[in-house]
Amino acid sequence: KAGVTQTPRYLIKTRGQQVTLSCSPISGHRSVSWYQQTPGQGLQFLFEYFSETQRNKGNFPGRFSGRQFSNSRSEMNVSTLELGDSALYLCASSLEPLGQSNQPQHFGDGTRLSIL
Amino acid sequence: SQQGEEDPQALSIQEGENATMNCSYKTSINNLQWYRQNSGRGLVHLILIRSNEREKHSGRLRVTLDTSKKSSSLLITASRAADTASYFCATDEAGYSTLTFGKGTMLLVSP
Numbered sequence: 001k002a003g004v005t006q007t008p009r010y011l012i013k014t015r016g017q018q019v020t021l022s023c024s025p026i027s028g029h030r031s032v033s034w035y036q037q038t039p040g041q042g043l044q045f046l047f048e049y050f051s052e053t054q055r056n057k058g059n060f061p062g063r064f065s066g067r068q069f070s071n072s073r074s075e076m077n078v079s080t081l082e083l084g085d086s087a088l089y090l091c092a093s094s095l096e097p098l099g100q101s102n103q104p105q106h107f108g109d110g111t112r113l114s115i116l
Numbered sequence: 117s118q119q120g121e122e123d124p125q126a127l128s129i130q131e132g133e134n135a136t137m138n139c140s141y142k143t144s145i146n147n148l149q150w151y152r153q154n155s156g157r158g159l160v161h162l163i164l165i166r167s168n169e170r171e172k173h174s175g176r177l178r179v180t181l182d183t184s185k186k187s188s189s190l191l192i193t194a195s196r197a198a199d200t201a202s203y204f205c206a207t208d209e210a211g212y213s214t215l216t217f218g219k220g221t222m223l224l225v226s227p
Contacts (some may be wrong), residue, residue, distance in 0.1 A: 043217035
């Protein structure tokens with residue numbers, strides 16, 4: 001069974017631009033969560049999608065948004081990029097939503113976003 | 117949301133030795149999970165322990181959970197160089213639909 005796939009693996013953008021990251025979950029998984037990882041703040045929860053609905057969102061500004069498609073694939077978008085948005089963005093999938101079952105999350109290898 | 121804290125922040129040992137990492141958290145949890153991350157890669161799930169469990173084993177890994185002290189430990193026995201990675205605990209907190217990670221322990225296993 002294929003794992004979680006994130007594209008692209010690396011991305012370089014400049015301040016003010018916007019970016020879209022993509023995540024394909026494990027087949028059959030309907031929950032997709034996004035995390036931002038930085039050296040200073042560590043791993044921080046961005047949001048979770050389940051059955052095309054956002055269930056929860058972390059403490060991030062409205063510039064960070066996402067969506068989930070009917071095939072469970074998910075995208076996240078960051079608009080008006082800032083230098084502080086440089087990070088590793090990780091996507092994770094699971095069968096059921098967070099907090100509703102004792103199941104692990106399965107992570108992709110992430111997208112390394114660098115803002116110049 | 118509350119964040120778990122791992123201790124120590126970094127650990128350096130020789131191959132064959134045991135490595136113990138600790139995690140503390142602040143709220144009631146549904147479960148606690150341990151993950152490993154190799155440099156520049158995604159997280160790999162190691163063990164999930166439910167709030168009503170006290171100990172769990174998987175191969176060379178042993179996890180304990182003490183909900184009265186809000187703490188957990190991960191023991192890696194007979195460490196190998198390939199165990200070199202960062203290890204994170206994550207809590208599935210009761211009442212929240214999020215997974216909250218600690219800042220991790222960097223483990224270096226020297227041959």
